[in-house]
Amino acid sequence: MYDRVTAPPASRTDFVLESIKEAILNGKLKPGQALVETDLAAALAVSKTPVREALKTLAGSGLVVMSPYRGAAVRTVDAELARSVYDVRLLLEPEALRRSVRLGASFDEAASALEDVPDLARRSLANRRFHRALYAGCDNPLLVEVLDGLSDQAALITVAGWGIHPSWDDEAAEHRAILAAAVRGSAELAAELLHRHVQTFADRVVRELSDVLR
Structure with missing residues (x-):
């Protein structure tokens, strides 16, 4: 196990x-x-x-x-947990990425996290690595700490969401677009794409978790 x-x-x-x-x-x-x-x-x-x-x-x-x-x-994942965790992520993570891009942070770790993971069970861990690499260079240790504190619960929600509706292929394409914008130095576009990426997943998971409990 x-x-x-x-x-x-x-x-x-x-x-x-x-x-x-x-x-x-x-x-x-x-x-x-x-x-x-x-x-x-x-x-x-x-x-x-x-x-x-x-x-x-x-x-x-x-x-x-x-x-x-x-x-x-x-911990059991429910719609309320997903809504709360993703609400905070949507407020903080795009801004952290925006700052990372503007500061010229390296996104090599994010790129390595995009490598194909044949073991489906490990894709959640790769997803977590990717997102952390986006905000790690924001030059605000407290902001990084807060987002790190959410990462375990966010990963748990991701596992639950994929269990209901596997969507990693779509999300991998979104990851590549976010990374491309970040590497180009397009801070606003990268932040916008990340916000849309997180919002789309959050909306779907909250809706599906709510349906499961009905």
Whole structure:
């Protein structure tokens, strides 16, 4: 179930954290699925202590919910969560990209994230890398921190959206157009294309999640 990271972090807690996070973000651990400490520890060949610490961290980032009676579970994605997360992204991410372009930031990392990913489950992780590379060069650490703080939940929503309606081919084409504008130095066009890209996906996911609950 879990894919080992290429270069395991120094501590076991970090290793467990990255392993569980990747399993959630690539859809191997489903929204609403219970996260049993003993099962996770056995799967990752560690004790329960690093698993417990990792689950607390994931709860803080919004990927996991903790209940005193039911324990931990992967966060369930609903329309309200998607609406809230994407509302903030639409306010901040295009502006961060606009600043990155104007500052002459490098978008090499964004370009590498566009490489074909044959494993469909990993496309969410590539999508996340692409978007972060767009805003990382905005020269505002707090802005980057806020967007990073949303990235886990945004990736979880992306997995849910693709599960309902696979649309990665269309989004990959939109990514290429955004990147091309950014590399050309067209800050306003890049920001406009990014806003349209995020808005289109958000509208669809909110609508489809609302339909699922009816």
